[in-house]
């Protein structure tokens with residue numbers, strides 16, 4: 640190689656390196672802890688498994704924690720911070736209060752991981768791994784989790800109030816919330832398939848079962864028995880998001896939507912004569928397409944604005960900044 644093509648090669652290399660650093664998730668990789676914490680994955684999974692053995696719903700609760708973390712200023716563990724007298728975090732924001740749960744399981748995982756590799760693994764990454772493990776344990780698809788996120792030293796109740804989609808949303812609002820974070824309409828429909836597991840509170844589906852016409856009447860009837868019409872009574876009573884199999888991760892959610900059996904207003908919006916009907920139909924009849932689109936969506940969601948390099952910190956305790 641002569642000296643001019645050598646310098647061209649160096650310039651090209653430098654540009655490639657700069658481009659890769661410019662992308663926000665450049666440093667997330669599946670082998671991020673392979674040297675610093677080689678047994679990380681085998682340390683996390685049994686803790687998730689034992690929590691789910693105790694209560695199958697916990698898998699759903701943990702998956703949702705990851706969503707609520709990533710949608711608020713990125714996947715940075717901000718959701719895990721406790722409120723104190725001088726600090727207001729995200730746990731009491733509208734979408735999380737009396738609702739987000741599973742924090743003790745994350746603490747248990749963190750303790751196990753700290754024992755194995757002190758001071759190395761972020762709470763944000765622990766949440767990403769635990770969400771994947773929960774999905775797999777309940778029968779969902781497996782994927783390699785990209786790692787290397789660091790933990791926020793801040794949190795935002797206002798951002799949590801504003802960024803997490805509401806169950807009263809219409810289709811356009813759902814689409815634009817996801818699009819704003821780089822997630823496509825198809826990602827939105829696939830990720831909503833998480834509602835094939837877990838529970839919702841009466842306060843979040845009351846209007847739907849008493850006032851909407853787009854709901855199967857026998858489902859409405861059934862749900863009214865444990866969700867009183869009057870706001871303020873029975874608000875926290877639970878019902879399964881997927882009426883048949885709330886602890887099995889499959890595509891029943893989409894089959895329900897086609898039968899007007901979505902529990903939340905936002906669920907039924909995905910199959911209500913609009914642009915996403917065809918995606919719902921595809922997922923309801925082709926479980927493998929759903930599974931692979933769900934994986935793609937989870938990986939994209941996990942890439943939202945991570946803190947990398949020297950930003951943020953590796954928290955010692957997921958509930959407080961160091």
Ligand code: HEM
Nearest residue numbers: 699700703706738804805806830833837838839840843905
């Ligand atoms: C598309 C917009 C979404 C809306 C409006 C929404 C809304 C909700 C609501 C209102 C609940 C019930 C909470 C309660 O009553 O306490 C819920 C539960 C749940 N959500 Fe979503 N969600 C959405 C998307 C997602 C996504 C993207 C995921 C995960 C990737 C997810 C995972 C879950 C899970 C697993 C539960 C059950 C949690 C449990 O049983 O503890 N949701 N969601």
Ligand SMILES: *[C@@H]1O[C@H](CO)[C@@H](O)[C@H](O)[C@H]1NC(C)=O
Nearest residue numbers: 731732733795796797798800
């Ligand atoms: C977030 O919403 C809750 C419940 O509606 C409200 O009490 C709180 O003041 C809101 N926080 C911010 C910072 O807007």
Ligand SMILES: *[C@@H]1O[C@H](CO)[C@@H](O)[C@H](O)[C@H]1NC(C)=O
Nearest residue numbers: 845846847849850868869870
């Ligand atoms: C149903 O709609 C009526 C009329 O808009 C409203 O007054 C009532 O509060 C709604 N009920 C529920 C349970 O949302």
